[in-house]
Amino acid sequence: xxxxxxxxxxxxxxxxxxxxxxxxxxxxxxxxxxxxxxxxxxxxxxxxxxxxxxxxxxxxxxxxxxxxxxxxxxxxxxxxxxxxxxxxxxxxxxxxxxxxxxxxxxxxxxxxxxxxxxxxxxxxxxxxxxxxxxxxxxxxxxxxxxxxxxxxxxxxxxxxxxxxxxxxxxxxxxxxxxxxxxxxxxxxxxxxxxxxxxxxxxxxxxxxxxxxxxxxxxxxxxxxxxxxxxxxxxxxxxxxxxxxxx
Numbered sequence: 001x002x003x004x005x006x007x008x009x010x011x012x013x014x015x016x017x018x019x020x021x022x023x024x025x026x027x028x029x030x031x032x033x034x035x036x037x038x039x040x041x042x043x044x045x046x047x048x049x050x051x052x053x054x055x056x057x058x059x060x061x062x063x064x065x066x067x068x069x070x071x072x073x074x075x076x077x078x079x080x081x082x083x084x085x086x087x088x089x090x091x092x093x094x095x096x097x098x099x100x101x102x103x104x105x106x107x108x109x110x111x112x113x114x115x116x117x118x119x120x121x122x123x124x125x126x127x128x129x130x131x132x133x134x135x136x137x138x139x140x141x142x143x144x145x146x147x148x149x150x151x152x153x154x155x156x157x158x159x160x161x162x163x164x165x166x167x168x169x170x171x172x173x174x175x176x177x178x179x180x181x182x183x184x185x186x187x188x189x190x191x192x193x194x195x196x197x198x199x200x201x202x203x204x205x206x207x208x209x210x211x212x213x214x215x216x217x218x219x220x221x222x223x224x225x226x227x228x229x230x231x232x233x234x235x236x237x238x239x240x241x242x243x244x245x246x
């Protein structure tokens with residue numbers, strides 16, 4: 001039986017998650033290569049095909065939907081390892097397990113969880129300029145559900161713009177397809193379902209142009225790992241980059 005979900009144990013409190021590796025071409029490569037470079041945790045769905053229903057015998061499940069990953073078998077193979085990685089990262093950060101830390105959170109050290117997805121090249125046409133990445137952090141129409149602190153999102157956007165010379169960093173507009181706002185969206189798991197203020201999460205959408213071949217995907221992984229490596233050196237960030245939404 002082929003492995004449906006692969007795991008990587010890391011040395012730093014960063015978790016890269018690829019929910020649609022079986023469908024979003026080369027997002028698994030971006031995730032795996034970036035994790036290797038950073039020596040961080042990685043969780044990659046390679047075998048569950050995205051579907052509206054869960055049928056584990058047919059390898060069907062949408063691993064970006066909380067309601068799917070909470071179901072039997074999918075939970076054991078995908079969500080349970082993610083929770084375990086979170087717990088291991090807590091120990092690395094503070095020398096103790098989450099049960100001893102509580103869920104208070106702080107403005108300093110956090111576990112960083114990045115959910116890696118693929119968008120179509122249509123985003124370039126929509127934006128009317130090259131799109132390098134779309135960052136979803138929980139913006140809504142009437143009410144936001146932020147998945148990370150604003151300064152950390154701002155830092156990511158500025159760093160990406162600094163290192164990427166062929167596409168800008170956009171944010172998922174409130175209520176849009178790339179916002180990561182829906183309660184059933186996996187990026188909301190540590191916000192709404194297993195609320196944990198020690199976790200900062202972002203949903204990252206890479207256009208097809210940034211993953212169209214394995215070699216291009218590896219370059220994207222290098223870019224991502226460079227951004228994240230700089231990012232984790234900061235405990236605060238005051239500049240606010242001018243946002244672009246899509």
